[in-house]
Amino acid sequence: xxxxxxxxxxxxDPLRHSWISDEMALLRRDFLPQDLAPIYEASEVAGCIxxxxxxxxxxxxxxxxxxxxxxxxxxxxGWADLCSPRIEARLEYWAEDRRLCGFRHIVQSEPDPxxxxxxxxxxxxxALGGFGFAYDILIYPHxxxxxxxxxxxxxxxxxxxxxxxxPRLRGGVLEPWAAQLRELAQRPNVCCKLSGLVTEAAWTGWxxxxxxxxxxxxxxxxxxxxxIYGSDWPVCLLAAEYQHVLGIVQQQIAQWSASEQEQVLYxxxxxxxxxxxxxx
Numbered sequence: 001x002x003x004x005x006x007x008x009x010x011x012x013d014p015l016r017h018s019w020i021s022d023e024m025a026l027l028r029r030d031f032l033p034q035d036l037a038p039i040y041e042a043s044e045v046a047g048c049i050x051x052x053x054x055x056x057x058x059x060x061x062x063x064x065x066x067x068x069x070x071x072x073x074x075x076x077x078g079w080a081d082l083c084s085p086r087i088e089a090r091l092e093y094w095a096e097d098r099r100l101c102g103f104r105h106i107v108q109s110e111p112d113p114x115x116x117x118x119x120x121x122x123x124x125x126x127a128l129g130g131f132g133f134a135y136d137i138l139i140y141p142h143x144x145x146x147x148x149x150x151x152x153x154x155x156x157x158x159x160x161x162x163x164x165x166x167p168r169l170r171g172g173v174l175e176p177w178a179a180q181l182r183e184l185a186q187r188p189n190v191c192c193k194l195s196g197l198v199t200e201a202a203w204t205g206w207x208x209x210x211x212x213x214x215x216x217x218x219x220x221x222x223x224x225x226x227x228i229y230g231s232d233w234p235v236c237l238l239a240a241e242y243q244h245v246l247g248i249v250q251q252q253i254a255q256w257s258a259s260e261q262e263q264v265l266y267x268x269x270x271x272x273x274x275x276x277x278x279x280x
Contacts, residue, residue, distance in 0.1 A: 006230025082124025163196030
């Protein structure tokens with residue numbers, strides 16, 4: 001069984017998706033379940049977790065509507081304003097839909113390097129635990145130190161690090177990213193998605209060998225029980241086809257036991273997002 005724990009859907013809007021730059025123009029169209037379903041069938045992927053790409057509650061509702069129409073969308077990582085004084089009420093509202101398994105804020109775009117230590121944001125993180133939601137950490141390497149402090153402040157909160165915190169693969173500079181990743185991995189309440197690496201490398205010149213050092217660091221730091229496969233489709237299409245992205249992770253864990261491979265490709269996502277153990 002393979003569960004893709006990180007992909008996106010959207011109906012393209014130039015204002016809401018202004019982050020899609022001219023060099024990313026191929027993403028300036030709709031990407032919906034009917035586009036992804038045949039790719040999953042060809043790659044023998046059983047289902048996915050859809051992750052927010054727009055910071056509105058309308059995005060959360062949009063993804064949940066898609067999940068209600070397509071049972072293979074096993075879960076949704078949505079968005080709510082974690083800094084809002086009404087966050088508990090909003091989480092109570094969203095908790096009624098059991099397909100919602102977590103929340104994410106696009107911290108990588110926040111200019112304040114200490115954003116994750118803001119009292120209002122921390123109040124929102126504290127509220128997540130009462131509803132059993134995971135929190136996806138989307139950051140750049142310079143924000144890893146702040147993520148470490150966040151994980152220490154909330155040791156009972158389940159954190160999922162997206163895209164290995166986006167190591168600087170194009171320049172081949174992996175420190176201090178690697179040391180800080182190992183430090184973060186010492187917190188047992190944090191796991192890591194093997195996702196998003198092809199677009200951190202040179203889009204037209206990457207190879208498995210280009211990505212292997214970062215993958216090796218993540219594997220050593222988190223181990224089989226705290227690594228999760230994610231494709232980052234359709235963003236990955238800027239640098240690779242879906243099958244190549246899946247193949248990267250499969251090659252990385254090829255020498256692991258069958259049980260360990262199943263953990264990375266399927267079971268860890270169910271555990272960290274508290275999804276039911278059922279086929280799609």
